[in-house]
Amino acid sequence: MIKLPSEPFKVTYVDDNDPFVSNAVKERKHFEPCWCGSGKKYKKCHMLREQEKPYSIGKIQNLQGKIFWKKRGCMHPSASPEVCRGKVIDSHTIQRKGPLERIINTTNHVMHFEANSTDGGVNVAEIGWRKASVFPGFCSYHDSTLFDPIEQGGFSGEHEHCVLHAFRNICNEYYRKKALIESFEFQRTCLDRGLNLDRQISTQNSCIKSIAGQNKSLDEMSNIRNKFEAAIAQDNYDAFESKCYFFKGRLDVVSSSVFQCEFDFLGNKLIDMWDLSLDADMLSHSVVDTDDGGAIVFVWLKGAKDANTVIDSFDNLPDVEKCDIFIQYCFVNCENTFFSEQWWTGLSQKQQALIQQYANTLYYEGGKYSANKDKLVNWVII
Ligand SMILES: [Zn+2]
């Protein structure tokens, strides 16, 4: 079974004078709207919540998993019942034939970190390469036609190919963000079963704040996704910038995702993510394979100031440090990071503990990245 991504859930405390609290404690009639903002009548929502039997963690996870991974239709710019062919299939955000194939073991498994439900941390686990890095994003026809140029192999850094990699990352993140919001909405309906009113209020308030934050980044993602769609429809990719760092060496770690540019590689804070009036820039990264190694590919929107700052801070790192720091960046920020068993077992215990620590980081709170003396990968920038 595919594990849910671990996502930080920010607990926010509500002041007693907050209108949300005064509204919640106010007496209300059965048929009045509930204080929690669900839109339901009070009697169908929170009236008897304190007496409701709490769900087990297993039940919550099971229901949430179904909501998270449900198919949400083909995400191709020209998707429609007339054009789409075949079912919505699991698309690989990291190409299977290529980077993933490079890191499989003898039983066709790759390694990654997966959330463990007992202590909320992460553990190294293996996963079949067919299941690694997938999301149900496109119908089979669109998945193969859209990404055909990058599935043929022989990556040479062509701008259009870089943008296609980034588009797939955006679609994956968009899908996950939407799924996450829907699972938070689900949590609102059951996380506070059996709790007293005080704790119901703080649970609901935390859920509402988290959903608002996620909706904000979904909007930002939607804006950038529209720009990708326009580029693909017009076959003109000038709205984007791409930068590739080719390296020689064994491709042991692969990763791809899109992040909001909150910090640069020097640890400078670029934007306050909790300020919902600000738009964060997006930066996509992918690791692709080449004949004698691979390439780190960054894509961002032309003119995006903070994304430029992040790229400049990476570009200014000494070449000998770039790959080690990039690997740290992947483990710290990105669940969509996979690695070979051979590489993992070849690391020292100290290195394994360090990587485990990176992967356990729920909130990256800034700080300058610095390269390890014993480099994590043998990649040499060319
Ligand atoms: Zn309610």
Ligand SMILES: [Zn+2]
């Ligand atoms: Zn389609």
